[in-house]
Amino acid sequence: MAVDELDTRILRLLLEQPRTSVREYARILGVARGTLQARLDRLERDGVITGTGPTLSPTALGHPVLAFVHIEVTQGHLEEVGDALATVPEIIEAFSITGGGDLLTRVAARDNGHLEDVIQQLNRLPGVVRTRTEVALRERVPHRILPLVEAVGRAASAERR
Structure with a gap:
């Protein structure tokens, strides 16, 4: 599945501001709410977005x-x-x-x-x-996906040029 520049911007927002509404995402991105919703639906259908729940800490749950x-x-x-x-x-x-x-x-x-x-x-x-x-003694790089999302978006943009 090709991820384009808008998809990358959407995914960045989802990761950085996970509790924001679709309407607010659309306003921030400067796109129609319907466009954003269609993109989100496609990203979910294609398996790019796999969940929307909170990330929990085993340490905070008493398992450090x-x-x-x-x-x-x-x-x-x-x-x-x-x-x-x-x-x-x-x-x-x-x-x-x-x-x-x-x-x-x-x-x-x-x-x-x-x-x-x-x-x-x-x-x-x-x-x-x-x-x-x-x-494990200490976490050096926490679980992350945004750098990969951005790299995929840059590669897709470069391919289209």
């Missing part, structure tokens, strides 16, 4: 320890283990990966003891061979 747990899985059990991971509330994300392991999970825990309990729970899942854990 962040760890990345690599999971090695018995061949043929990736789906089964993936489904089991979805039942562990401390797992924030899980991905199939290449390299050293089969799955990579992001885990939030209350403290190191709680993290150990979660890891032991993962090790007991049928199909899990072993785990390897890395604890």
Whole structure:
């Protein structure tokens, strides 16, 4: 899906001012409300915009320890283990990966003891061979998407020239 300059401006506003109304977005952008709504609908339909909910902090929820747990899985059990991971509330994300392991999970825990309990729970899942854990010390680049949006918009503008 091609993202043009207006799409980029819309996405920037959504990221920077997520609680603003569509009418106000249209006023800021200098476009008709119907034009903006059509663009938003297309961006959602094309999967560019995937949600509108708030971003929550595991730390503020009492889970300040962040760890990345690599999971090695018995061949043929990736789906089964993936489904089991979805039942562990401390797992924030899980991905199939290449390299050293089969799955990579992001885990939030209350403290190191709680993290150990979660890891032991993962090790007991049928199909899990072993785990390897890395604890995050400090976030250096917070989750972000705006720089990518802007780069895509610049590339689309350059292609049209």
